[in-house]
Amino acid sequence: MSKIPSDLKYTKSHEWVRALADGSVEIGITDHAQEALGDLVFVEVPEVGRKLAAGEACAVVESVKAASDVYSPLAGEVIEGNVDLAAAPELVNQDPYGNGWLLRFKPADKSGLAKLLDAAAYGKHLETEAH
Amino acid sequence: MGLKTPLYAEHLSAGARMVDFGGWDMPVNYGSQIEEHHAVRRDAGMFDVSHMGVVDVKGARVRPFLRHLLANDVSRLQVSGKALYSCLLREDGGILDDLIVYFLTESWFRMVVNAGTRDKDLAWIRRHASAFAVEVMERKDLAMIAVQGPNARDKAATLLPAAERAAALALDTFVGAEIADLFIARTGYTGEDGWEMIVPAFRAAQIWNALHAAGVACCGLGARDTLRLEAGMNLYGSDMDESTHPLESSLGWTVAWTPAERDFVGRTALESIRKSGSPRQLIGLLLEERGVLRSHQKVVAPGVGEGEVTSGTFSPTLERSIGLARVPANSGERVQVDIRGRLLNTRVVKPPFVRNGRPLVS
Numbered sequence: 499m500s501k502i503p504s505d506l507k508y509t510k511s512h513e514w515v516r517a518l519a520d521g522s523v524e525i526g527i528t529d530h531a532q533e534a535l536g537d538l539v540f541v542e543v544p545e546v547g548r549k550l551a552a553g554e555a556c557a558v559v560e561s562v563k564a565a566s567d568v569y570s571p572l573a574g575e576v577i578e579g580n581v582d583l584a585a586a587p588e589l590v591n592q593d594p595y596g597n598g599w600l601l602r603f604k605p606a607d608k609s610g611l612a613k614l615l616d617a618a619a620y621g622k623h624l625e626t627e628a629h
Numbered sequence: 630m631g632l633k634t635p636l637y638a639e640h641l642s643a644g645a646r647m648v649d650f651g652g653w654d655m656p657v658n659y660g661s662q663i664e665e666h667h668a669v670r671r672d673a674g675m676f677d678v679s680h681m682g683v684v685d686v687k688g689a690r691v692r693p694f695l696r697h698l699l700a701n702d703v704s705r706l707q708v709s710g711k712a713l714y715s716c717l718l719r720e721d722g723g724i725l726d727d728l729i730v731y732f733l734t735e736s737w738f739r740m741v742v743n744a745g746t747r748d749k750d751l752a753w754i755r756r757h758a759s760a761f762a763v764e765v766m767e768r769k770d771l772a773m774i775a776v777q778g779p780n781a782r783d784k785a786a787t788l789l790p791a792a793e794r795a796a797a798l799a800l801d802t803f804v805g806a807e808i809a810d811l812f813i814a815r816t817g818y819t820g821e822d823g824w825e826m827i828v829p830a831f832r833a834a835q836i837w838n839a840l841h842a843a844g845v846a847c848c849g850l851g852a853r854d855t856l857r858l859e860a861g862m863n864l865y866g867s868d869m870d871e872s873t874h875p876l877e878s879s880l881g882w883t884v885a886w887t888p889a890e891r892d893f894v895g896r897t898a899l900e901s902i903r904k905s906g907s908p909r910q911l912i913g914l915l916l917e918e919r920g921v922l923r924s925h926q927k928v929v930a931p932g933v934g935e936g937e938v939t940s941g942t943f944s945p946t947l948e949r950s951i952g953l954a955r956v957p958a959n960s961g962e963r964v965q966v967d968i969r970g971r972l973l974n975t976r977v978v979k980p981p982f983v984r985n986g987r988p989l990v991s
Contacts, residue, residue, distance in 0.1 A: 536646075536851065537663040539943035540921050558969070560921045562662050562855060562943050565969075584919075591661075 500530040500624070503595055507611055508620035509571045514595060515614060518602070522577055523611070526599045527559060527568060527590065530624055535561040538587040543579030543601050550574055550603065552610065557600045559590060572610040574603040630654065634679035635772045635833040643847050650850055651745030653680040658849040665852035666945040669819050670986045673778035673785075674848035675840050682747035683768040683827060684740045684754065691738050694761035695730060697893055698754065700875060702885035706732035710806045712816055714883055717742075717750060718895030722874035722902060726750050727865050727883075729816060731805050739812075741773070741825075743865045757894070772833035776845055777823035777856075779986060782815075784843045785824055788836065800824075811836075818853065820860025820984045855942050858951060861913060861980025867924055868911060868939040868953050874899060876907040877955065879980070907958060911939065913980040914952045914966070915990055918973045922952035927967040930960035938966060946983045947990070953980070 502508070507515040512531035516524040532538065540560040550556050550570040557568040557579075579601045583589060590598035605611065615623060631654040640647065645656035656677065658665060668674040686694065695703040701715035711732050717725040726746040731739040742750045747767070755765050776785045786794045793808050800806060805814025805825075812827040828836050841847060854864065863869055869878040876884075876899065884899060885891070916922050922941025929935055936956030944951045952975075956964060965972040978990045 533646075536658060537661055539663075540919065542919075560943070562851060562945070563657075565921065565923065 500528065500533055501595070502528070502617045502621050504617040506595065507571070507614035507616065508623075509569070509614060510623055511569050513568060513571050515571050515611065516599075517611060521608065522602050522604050523572065523574070524599050524602045525556075525568070525571065526594055528620070529594050531566075532591050532594045532598070535559060535566060536563050537561055538590045541580075541583040541587045541590060541600070543581075543583065544576045546576055546578060548576045550576065559587075559600075568600060570603075571614055572605045573607065574605040576601055576603045578602040632680070634677055635830040636677040636679060636774075636837055639834050639837050640677065640847075645847070645849060648850070651680065651743070653744055655680060656847070656849040657851045659847045662849065662851035662855070663945045665846060665848040666855050668846035669778045669821055669848060669852065669856055670946055670983070671779070672846070673776065673781040673823075673844065674846040674852065675837070676775040676777070676848050676850070676853050677772075677837070678775050678825070679772040679830075679833065680744035681773055682742040682744065682750065683771045683773065684742060684747075684751065685737065685766045685768055686740065686754070686758065686763050687737050687766070688761065688763035689736055690761045691736055691763050694758060694763045695738055696891055697761075698757050699730065700884045700893055700895060700899070702891060702893075703730060703732065703738065705885070706730070708804070709733060710800075710804045710814075712803045712805060712814060716875050716880060716883055717753065718875070718893075718899070719871060720895060720898065722895045722898035723871040724865070724869045724873060724875060724878065724880075725753055725871060727863065727869070727880075731814065745866055770830055771827050772830045773825060773827050774833065774837060774840070775817055775819075775823065775825045776840060777817045777819040777821045779822060781821070781823035781845065784845050785826070785840060787843050788839050797824075818860070818862060819856035820862070820981055821856075821986065855945055858940050858942050858953070859944050859946055859981065859983035861953075861982060863911075863953070864940055873955070874902060874907075876902055877909040877911060879911040909936070909955055910958050910960075911953055911955050912960070913978045913982065914938070914941075914954050914964070914975040915978050915982070916950035916952070916966070916973060916975050920968045920973055921950045922966060922968070922975075928954045928956050929965045929967065929972060930956055931965070933957050933960050936960070936964075944982060946986075947988055951982050
């Protein structure tokens, strides 16, 4: 079973979102997503300052098997990309909810966060996808 | 649910991630594809290749039959057990499949064909066999395990009765033999030393588990693909198919042109392509920028034309992306590949990229 931390929000396209104390949010891909992709070999994160619309492709994660877009769950402006992933994309496999984070951004509208899936809803979504 | 090999339950209990491959439920990895890849380059790994078809052809005229059926010439096989790689061609030179054929006796040859093409191959082979009164038998009672890597033969030999080990370890490259109740051949699809073992299906799980106990790592189709691509070997269905011929697939070396009077299926078409020169070629690519080559990406040869990546991956040994691409002849040494809208630079290299654990390109 893949891990689904209860303190995060999720999307149906397998991104997670963490609300940080300063009002910004951190985004990554879920444990389920990294497992499905397999060993990551290349991660492309957006430039600082880039404005993202909700649902816009904002990063690329590539495994030995396939390339996959990561979609921004919310609208906002990128304040940091995880530069460590350029040299160590495997961090996403090893620690998807920690050192494998992809980007941080300042959401345009904080209320959007409440509309995302909670851990229970995401868990249910995985079950329905499996059938 | 797809077809299952005799090792299906072993894959599940080893925690394999299963995928559909040519209608078969096959393990793509057992955890980390990259670790499995390195196990084969550095030590020993094994693959369930029981989805491939073992086809025995028997009869007094089996040799003349295969000299007609195959683009390579089985008259090159004179020692029992010797293997030959060949294309199976249509009349127009299109590649129906690539296969390995073993000479066992003057009335018995064995072919190993791809999983996705086996039904089509069998129909084609039987159609041509009738004129030679050759019997064609699909050996569904057999399974196949490829054990590959620098330590693969030594580890696998521990499974054999002591009296048989020396004979097995003495097998030359591209030669097979019946040893105990197994058929062991020193062949493979990884660019490493090793064996392909054709085993009775009912014994497959026992042998698989014994190999694992001997320190051979379980490896999935994911690692098999990165290994074969590093070794510069074509994958049927990706790098070639019925719409392509051997001369534009880096397989001209597998076509036996002499003797000129040998009438093999596809010869007339290939002779005319050979005379005019193939307008396309299959080349090896090394990506010089960050990213990963993938099949179907567009290739641009400035001033010459366009082509397509047929296989691409991240090479775990070279730690950069490599690929094969079909491009116009004379595309030069540097071509570009369109990766998500950006043209990235690649260098044209002659495969293999890696052999026997060592990088051959830099």
